[in-house]
Structure formats: C-alpha cells, structure tokens
Amino acid sequence: MRLTSTRTIYFPLLLILAFACGKKEEGCELSSEIINQDLTVKITRLEQDFFTAKTVTEFKYLFEAHPEFTKEYLQMDLYPSPDSLAAELLAIHQDSSMKVLYDSVEVAFRDFSDVEKDLENAFKAIKYYFPQFQVPKVYTFTSGFNSDLIVTDDLIVIGLDYFLAPTHTFQPELPRYMAERYDRPFIVPMIVMAISARFNETNPQDNRLLAEMIYYGKTYHFTKAILPCTSDQYIIGYTPEAISESFDNEELIWSHFVENELLYETNPFEIRKYIGEAPFTDAISTKAPGRLGRWLGWNIVDDYQFNQDVALDVLMAEPDAEKIFRKSGYRPRKVNE
Structure with a gap:
C-alpha cells in the first residue's frame, strides 16, 4: 500500500441519439414508484477513521469494527x-x-452528499428491476493509489484518491486516456456497471467478438436504465465530441465490421483491437475512439430492447448474443436521421 503502487481494479456501463455535454439530461427522472422505496444509503468515510488512528491498538479496533472492509480491501x-x-x-x-x-482528498470530497444520493437512487432502481438485489455496505478510503474500486455482493469500497480531478497534482499511474475517466462524475456509473455483471447472463462457449460486443452493450444499457439522468460520456467514457463523431461516422464504422467479417472473429488479438482499452481504434482510424466494439454493442442492444420491448431483467438474462443481434434490427443511423 504505497503511494506509487499501480495495482488497479478497473470496472472498465434507452436510445442514445442525443449527446448531452453536461452531467444531467432533461426529462430523465426516475419514477416515483422507484424513488419512494424505503431504502437508504449511508456511505462510511473510513479514510477519516484510519487516518486519525495513532496506535496499533486503534487500528486493530477498526479492523474488528469493519471486518468485511479489512478482509476484502485491506487483504488481511x-x-x-x-x-x-x-x-x-x-x-x-x-x-x-x-x-x-x-x-x-478531504478538501475535494468534504461534501460527498451528491454521490451518496445518486448511489441511493441507483440502488433503488436496481432493487426495483431486480428485487433479489441486496444493498451492500459502502465505504470510502484513501489508499495511496493502491485500489480504485472494489464491488462485491456485500460491500463497495471507493478509493477516493483515484477520483481526484484529472488536473490534480497527484495522479494514478495510468495512461492519460484512462486517467481522464477517473473523476467524480464517473464514480456512480462505474459502480453500477460493476453491479450489472451479476445480472448479465452470457454463453461461456461463445468466444466471438459479437458476444463481447453484446456483453458490453448490455452493461451500458443497464447502466443507462438505472442512471437515466447521467450523460452518456460518464457511462462509456467518451467525450461528447467523440460520441457525436462516432454517430456521424456510424455507417463507416459498421461497414468496417461487416466487410472484415469481424462479428464472428474468435482471435483474441483481433477482438482486443475493438474491445480492449486503447486511446483509439487504429484499425479504423487514429481519430476513432477506443473500444468501438463496445460502443456498437450498446447501439445494437438499445435497438433490440426498443424493437422487441423487453424488460430490463429479461434483457440481462438473455445469454444468446446472436439472438439479440438478429432481432435488434440494427442499422447505422444516418447523420441527419
């Protein structure tokens, strides 16, 4: 647990034809049926307790008081x-x-009430669509860039130092294009994306690029459904300009996938070009953002949900990527469509 540590757990999220540059989108509120649920989230600021501890005995008391945190995050x-x-x-x-x-961290996150409220509303939405969801305990911590985010069934730990503003003097040892996604507005979307994995059914025998695209598409769709007021840029991690340009060039992007028969590609190296973390998708253009396969998957899943009118829980439980693609009726949007 050193300041220079680079161990990182990254979790590396409705139709998306509008591109909001701000955090919130208009006309997106959750229903009263969701909001009025009896559910409260209280984030425990453990960095404060741990940094005020002065003796081994005081630390051991904290270990006993927070056993899940001590085991999962501090790795006792x-x-x-x-x-x-x-x-x-x-x-x-x-x-x-x-x-x-x-x-x-204390200065930047002195008031954490906005994140706490957004997370509470997110949990209410997840609970509404997935009644089996059990609300985990939520902690914050300052680890010296040792771990950014841990999400399990029982607890969530937010490494606040990772989410200082990208202009801050202290920065995690990450590529710049990734570090820019570690900022306050990304905290809740990253948590929701991580939680989505427990509901995202897949076919483990399907190792095609299409399966990866649909998996991430379902992840982003889930996150947008749970956080309808969150701008797409904080879900997929593209700038508003990159989102707009991707849609402007959607026909070109899709043509590249079709002409090169990429949907049924099984070579992990080739799949990584379109799914893996990268500053750009150089197989298409050095100006195209990275992870374009995930972005296309989101569009396909959105179309499938819209055209087939399936509920969120049904969508997430569908493991057949081919079925989702075939029944989506997906086609690239024309620029002025």
Whole structure:
C-alpha cells in the first residue's frame, strides 16, 4: 500500500441519439414508484477513521469494527497478523506524501452528499428491476493509489484518491486516456456497471467478438436504465465530441465490421483491437475512439430492447448474443436521421 503502487481494479456501463455535454439530461427522472422505496444509503468515510488512528491498538479496533472492509480491501489474509497490517498502515500514514494526498482528498470530497444520493437512487432502481438485489455496505478510503474500486455482493469500497480531478497534482499511474475517466462524475456509473455483471447472463462457449460486443452493450444499457439522468460520456467514457463523431461516422464504422467479417472473429488479438482499452481504434482510424466494439454493442442492444420491448431483467438474462443481434434490427443511423 504505497503511494506509487499501480495495482488497479478497473470496472472498465434507452436510445442514445442525443449527446448531452453536461452531467444531467432533461426529462430523465426516475419514477416515483422507484424513488419512494424505503431504502437508504449511508456511505462510511473510513479514510477519516484510519487516518486519525495513532496506535496499533486503534487500528486493530477498526479492523474488528469493519471486518468485511479489512478482509476484502485491506487483504488481511496476506499478513501474518493484525499487528503487522496495523504497523504497515501506521507507517504509511506517517509518510509526508500520503498526508498531503489525504488532505487533498478531504478538501475535494468534504461534501460527498451528491454521490451518496445518486448511489441511493441507483440502488433503488436496481432493487426495483431486480428485487433479489441486496444493498451492500459502502465505504470510502484513501489508499495511496493502491485500489480504485472494489464491488462485491456485500460491500463497495471507493478509493477516493483515484477520483481526484484529472488536473490534480497527484495522479494514478495510468495512461492519460484512462486517467481522464477517473473523476467524480464517473464514480456512480462505474459502480453500477460493476453491479450489472451479476445480472448479465452470457454463453461461456461463445468466444466471438459479437458476444463481447453484446456483453458490453448490455452493461451500458443497464447502466443507462438505472442512471437515466447521467450523460452518456460518464457511462462509456467518451467525450461528447467523440460520441457525436462516432454517430456521424456510424455507417463507416459498421461497414468496417461487416466487410472484415469481424462479428464472428474468435482471435483474441483481433477482438482486443475493438474491445480492449486503447486511446483509439487504429484499425479504423487514429481519430476513432477506443473500444468501438463496445460502443456498437450498446447501439445494437438499445435497438433490440426498443424493437422487441423487453424488460430490463429479461434483457440481462438473455445469454444468446446472436439472438439479440438478429432481432435488434440494427442499422447505422444516418447523420441527419
């Protein structure tokens, strides 16, 4: 757990013909049936408790008070004893750079009520569509860029230092095109995307590019359905300009996939060109954003849901990528359509 650590857990989200440059989109409110559910989220700011602890005994008390956090996030099982983990944390928190980082986090996230409220509404929406969903405990922490986000069935831990503004002096050791997606407005969409995985049924035998495209398309569609007021840029991680230009060139992009018979490609190296993290999709153009296969998958899934009028839970439970594609009726939008 050092300031220079690069261990990262990235989670690497309705029709999307409008491109909002701000965070919120108009006419997008959740229904009163969703909002009025009896569900409350309280985010526990553990970075404050841990940074005010001054002795090994105080740290051990915190370990006992928050066992899930200690096991999953601090990875207690990797240490010979609670005393050794407490001693390491004590040394880290006395480091001058770590103190400056912690102070920066406290200033930037002193008021976290907006994220707390957005997360509460997101959980209400998930609970509405998926009644089996159990609300996890939510914590924040400052780890020295050791871990950005952990999402399990039982808990969520947000590494706030990762989500300082991209212009901040302290930055995680990530490529710039990825680091720009670590900002406050991305926190809740990233959590919702991670949660979507537990509902996103797939066919493990289908190793085609199409299956990857549909998987991510369902992920983004789920996130947009749960967070209808969140701009697309905070879901897929493209700038508004990149979203607009992608739609302007959708026919060209789709032609590239069709002419090169990419939908049924099974070579992992080729699939990674269109699905994996990259600053651009150079197989198409160095000006095209990366992950265009995911973006196309989102369009296909949106069309499938719209044309087949399937409920969100039914959509997420459909493992057949070929069926979703065939019944989507997908075709590229023309620029002025």
